[in-house]
Amino acid sequence: MPEAGPFRTATISVLVDDEAGVLARVIGLFSGRGYNIDSLTVARVDHERGISRINIATSGTEMVIDQIKAQLARLVPVYRVADLSQQGPHVAREMALVKVVASGEARVESLRIAEAFRARVVDTTTGSFVFELTGAIDKINAFVELMRPLGLAEVSRTGVAALARGAATI
């Protein structure tokens, strides 16, 4: 595959039939063809019609990203493929749970930074915090990096959920 051209990131949303194996089809497509998955979320969004939404954050050259979209669109259970990062402004949010094990000044500092990031404390002991943080990927990355020297112990992230801004839907 030609690797010419600059890399870009893309947030792709896919509406699929909520049938057995559909996630394996999507993941198998990415691994089989050597595409990147930076994050992936999947959940049923329309119980009545049995439709799930998969959000994939990926990166590649423009030609590769076009290929990814075309390959996704030809899967039989796929209804719709939308490249949110190309079709105008969109919101992309991720939730993270971040555990910090610390005492003394580091513990106080972690709480102070958490307030600045509007993270919530969802669990606390005398020696630890679990913070809940929602936001763009960059914000979560920045928060995790700040916690690292303060006693970062464990991170659990959901991956990106994304929607186009405004009244338009995919």
Add this chain to the structure above:
Amino acid sequence: MNAVIQPGDSRAHDHSSATSSGAEVLLRALADQGVDVIFGYPGGAVLPIYDALFQQNAIRHILVRHEQAAVHAAEGYARSTGRVGVVLVTSGPGATNAVTGLVDALMDSIPIVCLTGQVPTHLIGNDAFQEADTTGITRPATKHNYLVKRSDDLARTVHDAFYVARSGRPGPVLIDLPKDILIAPAPYSPASTKPHRSYRPVTRPDPGAIRKAVAALKSARRPIIYAGGGVINSGPNAADLLGELVRMADMPCTNTLMGLGAFPASDPHFLGMLGMHGTCEANLAMHGCDVMLNIGARFDDRVTGRLNAFSPGSLKIHADIDPASINKNVAVDIAIIGDASEVLSALIKAWHEDDTKQDREALAGWWRQIGTWRKLDCLRFTQDMSPAATIKPQHAIRRLNEICAESRRDVFITTEVGQHQMWAAQYLQFEKPNRWMTSGGLGTMGYGLPAAMGVQIAHPDALVIDVAGEASILMNIQEMGTLAQYRLPVKIFILNNEYMGMVRQWQELLHGSRYSESYSSALPDFVKLAESFHATGLRAKNLGELDGVIREMLAIPGPVIADIAVDQKENCFPMIPSGAAHNEMILGPEHAGRAASITDEGLMLV
């Protein structure tokens, strides 16, 4: 059992169906889809289907000797008829043996429905006897696959599978059928007339793209049309339309390996096959053209050679039914999504509506240039004509072509994979589509014999020949038993050079003539082998025996193996080595032509 028919289920409107087993419902759905023959092999999990088959006459079952062969036979049937080929195999090893055939059909876009048995639903996941995760294994081997877990879904799934297999870019579809679903009663429903809920491929091209393409083609000074298997898959009408467009526009036309027969080989506009073993005129015209129309081909690496040197400077138009084929390997200027027939008829219509005149003078110059390339006569070889002379493989194929043409019969050719396949592609002449069945994308040795069986089943009176090599033929030789059982008069024409010839050729050209494991040691006596399978064995050891053996092979009413001893040292030329460009072909020893240097990068490209 989890299969329950709900009273009042709208799909159970047919009273008789309430008492039908899943297996009976399956066969009824197949019959409704127009299936008249299936290729299969029984086993524990599919016994209910075989029992139902035993009690009906609508569908004929052909018992193969290996499940891989069942898929290739279905491919031969599908490719020679344009219909969906159907396969029936059991769970576990039955399914895993079918995988090679499924990938072969996927790569070559052949419509297949493969039915696999599965252990009962309550045992799935328990590592039961002859259990395999068939849908998991075949997910990347099929266009789509299904596991039927509810009897209510059975009939709908079968209809759905046929729609998916034949629609858009065709391909293999697998239905995994747990044994309890086959035994329990199931409701029948006919195929839905409503559009498919999610899979609706575009077949009608965008008129704007068509107009742009016509404008580019009309202003071309050095055009070429490069047509592939998509034209064959679209049906014979597409081939007629391609002929009409090429002649109307007076443009040169080349075919891919998959596309041979889409344009008549005898037409003066035809440049032969292009690609790694294509003709000089086809490859040099691709390299030097200013406007290229690709219709139903996918810029495969065997066609393009080194990508950054592929047809530099040309405006590229790509028409394909699969949007994912566009801009995959080669960035194109004008993309047309649609079925080949519809694209071609739209192009012809738009051509008449566009007033622009072609630059006839430039076109005449282009044809003169092509004429000088043709004069190279790149497929030339020297056959010593004395009766005791060693037979050149090219000569054997050329005589096969000529003697077949004299017979005036409808001839269908299948091949195995290797040098003999390329010689067949170079020296046989195909005038019509659906007459040439070869494993293009996957390159599956052992394809040709079972594919020929499938072709012969579909065309009982036709002359069906498997052009084979002595190594490939042994990969599915057990199918001689199937030929005998059904009295299928398939002719197997073995170019026997006692080597895996293409491996040997690459070892000679790229690996310092170190012939590592490519010699066919301990070969069977093919004449005796044929006889032991109730067929006729013939042998030609020298030129004097060749024509007689070919004529005798065609005259014998039953299956024949013709073992043709050919020159062991012969290589297949022209050749574009891996990593080289179209204008860097190696020509045969007949030519003092230039040889491309083979790069390290090329060595890695297989």
